[in-house]
Amino acid sequence: MTVGTVVIVGSGASGVALALSLLERGRKVLMLDVGREVVRADHPDLAFPAWRRSLADPAETLLGRSGEALVLPDHDGEYYGFPPAKKIIFEGLEGFDWVADGFAPLLSFARGGLAEAWTGGSYAFTPEELEGFPFPADEMGEAYEAVASEIGISGAEDDLSEVFPHPAHPLPPVEADAHTTRLLARYDLARETLRRKESCVLGRARLAVLTRDRGERKACTRLGRCLWGCPRGALYTPSWGLARCQERDGFTYRPGIRVLRIEATDGGDVRRLHLRPVDGGADEVLEVETVVLAAGTLATADIVLRSLAGVGVDRLPGLMDNRQVLVPFVSPGRLGKGFEPESYQYHQLAMVIEPGGGARQIHALITTLKTAMIHPVVQSLPIGLKGALRLFRDLHGALGLVNVNFADERRDESFVALEDLGGTATLRVHYEPPPLERTRLPAGLRRVRRVLRRLGAFAPRSMAHVRPMGASVHYAGTLPYSANGGDLTLDAAGRLRPFRNLYVADGSALPSLPSKNLTYTLMANAWRVGRLLGD
Amino acid sequence: MNAEHLPPAPSLDMMTSWLGFPDTAPRLREAYERLARARGLEARPPRSLDRALDRLASWGRPGLALADAFAARFRKRGPLRRRLILVLALLEADPDAGEVLDTPLSRGPAGAVFRGVIEAVGHVLLLLASIPPMAVLAGWESATGGRGG
Numbered sequence: 310m311t312v313g314t315v316v317i318v319g320s321g322a323s324g325v326a327l328a329l330s331l332l333e334r335g336r337k338v339l340m341l342d343v344g345r346e347v348v349r350a351d352h353p354d355l356a357f358p359a360w361r362r363s364l365a366d367p368a369e370t371l372l373g374r375s376g377e378a379l380v381l382p383d384h385d386g387e388y389y390g391f392p393p394a395k396k397i398i399f400e401g402l403e404g405f406d407w408v409a410d411g412f413a414p415l416l417s418f419a420r421g422g423l424a425e426a427w428t429g430g431s432y433a434f435t436p437e438e439l440e441g442f443p444f445p446a447d448e449m450g451e452a453y454e455a456v457a458s459e460i461g462i463s464g465a466e467d468d469l470s471e472v473f474p475h476p477a478h479p480l481p482p483v484e485a486d487a488h489t490t491r492l493l494a495r496y497d498l499a500r501e502t503l504r505r506k507e508s509c510v511l512g513r514a515r516l517a518v519l520t521r522d523r524g525e526r527k528a529c530t531r532l533g534r535c536l537w538g539c540p541r542g543a544l545y546t547p548s549w550g551l552a553r554c555q556e557r558d559g560f561t562y563r564p565g566i567r568v569l570r571i572e573a574t575d576g577g578d579v580r581r582l583h584l585r586p587v588d589g590g591a592d593e594v595l596e597v598e599t600v601v602l603a604a605g606t607l608a609t610a611d612i613v614l615r616s617l618a619g620v621g622v623d624r625l626p627g628l629m630d631n632r633q634v635l636v637p638f639v640s641p642g643r644l645g646k647g648f649e650p651e652s653y654q655y656h657q658l659a660m661v662i663e664p665g666g667g668a669r670q671i672h673a674l675i676t677t678l679k680t681a682m683i684h685p686v687v688q689s690l691p692i693g694l695k696g697a698l699r700l701f702r703d704l705h706g707a708l709g710l711v712n713v714n715f716a717d718e719r720r721d722e723s724f725v726a727l728e729d730l731g732g733t734a735t736l737r738v739h740y741e742p743p744p745l746e747r748t749r750l751p752a753g754l755r756r757v758r759r760v761l762r763r764l765g766a767f768a769p770r771s772m773a774h775v776r777p778m779g780a781s782v783h784y785a786g787t788l789p790y791s792a793n794g795g796d797l798t799l800d801a802a803g804r805l806r807p808f809r810n811l812y813v814a815d816g817s818a819l820p821s822l823p824s825k826n827l828t829y830t831l832m833a834n835a836w837r838v839g840r841l842l843g844d
Numbered sequence: 845m846n847a848e849h850l851p852p853a854p855s856l857d858m859m860t861s862w863l864g865f866p867d868t869a870p871r872l873r874e875a876y877e878r879l880a881r882a883r884g885l886e887a888r889p890p891r892s893l894d895r896a897l898d899r900l901a902s903w904g905r906p907g908l909a910l911a912d913a914f915a916a917r918f919r920k921r922g923p924l925r926r927r928l929i930l931v932l933a934l935l936e937a938d939p940d941a942g943e944v945l946d947t948p949l950s951r952g953p954a955g956a957v958f959r960g961v962i963e964a965v966g967h968v969l970l971l972l973a974s975i976p977p978m979a980v981l982a983g984w985e986s987a988t989g990g991r992g993g
Binding site for chain 1: 926928970971
């Protein structure tokens, strides 16, 4: 390996942002990754109805060969079946064993990682939310802007700009569908009341979605195929960033590799990585100078715990995730008015609520229902299926979903550990909800329902679905930044104490977790670590 | 899957036709058989109540309407309802049927509310009407263990 090469483990949002930052500074990068390839969607000019017509076997594409996206009544998971084309993102890896209590972990061994399923929400942490980080908030501000400039973030100058100052100059927002436009118009009328009574502000979503062409990636033309993978690359996923890395000199991508553990001297010098080819073959040893772990919180914990098993470290406390609650709603004024299949499919609005009483900010994403499969919703109506189908056709354009996110904090009771189960080293993921969740969740949801009423929408209480911990995939906190020092914490540069040349640049690094999607922050943090390493 | 291994009733043609898509069934047959097999829906139901529902559903459109209303209230997770939902999922994946399903039936909120009331009342009437035949058929299935022809 060339002298001065930085080895990055993982090709997710963090790893790719870090690589781009290092390459920009002339550093050489070797990226090690399991790297299963996600097939890119084709026909970049066909809108959803024409695309569905073009498919050789629409049932196989939309429902899956074995009906993976078919939601039958005994399905106890989410409202929607996951699109078959994206199934590979969450496929397991032979030999990577885990068990979980109180947590439903999702891991990815795909090229681009978990963020290949990202819905684009780009919400920077506020300076207050960055207070626990051992460096000035300005450093992150600079990194947020650099990432926005790289991936393209659309949004608007609106009330949300008060709470999301970055990016300072977003691309114009994606064109709103009629239902979204109606909700925005109602917000305009109720703005002052919502601010005063509910401490709520609302605005256009900040999305990693291009509204202007940028190289290989083309602007969103509202094909309505977001759920099955954007064929234009308008919606950023890390595999697009990886492709950018591969265009640069000094970048080497090595897929098909699982990093088992690191080997360091007693003085904390990491000297070697132990690697295992995922498709067979003998284990390898790689001599290294500088290593950055960016494999995602759980996979990074697995590597660290395997590496430290001989020195008595078997647990990383502080695992965090955002509790999410899905709140379906109906806008009666939209009944019988149909929906627009040719529109951006994920959330187009976002809102922030300050609940007061010591509770942390609530962040909610508002999605109007469009081309998602309808059979999961039709069967939930309390009448016969034929009548429900007729009823649903009038309801379709009036339906929406609020994804309400709640903050989390590090607690020793929630952890990732490595245990010997039946002779196999197995990752244990253990999560216990915060003690106040039982009171704060219902209070927060009452407030969300009141806001929806002001927006002219009705949210049946019985339809709210509390997602299991782990479903949001906002995992963080197991190797946190700390200004106070201590082994297995990070210094301001992202260096893992007590090691000299081992860095961590994924969700593990976050010392607290606000109620928002963390992907934008992960990328900004990785970019910042890359800048410090590269300069 | 051979035809004799398919659930006895109702047939795919009957279900698609009853849902309003009489010309769609041949195109969906392969996918229906594949997914019914993958989800274990091709077997004859072991419960007498489910066999009774299948028998009622085999009495043409009126029988299927009664069985659908009964299943929506009393056998939400039963095999008949699961097969109907599979058919609905296949219809929405079908380009022609999907485009029909994507269009509203009413022209605005008032019409939609009126239709909702009609559907709700219709459901209650069908549910009430389904109880006597289901009581008889379930009793028959229970007594004969499903061998009563």
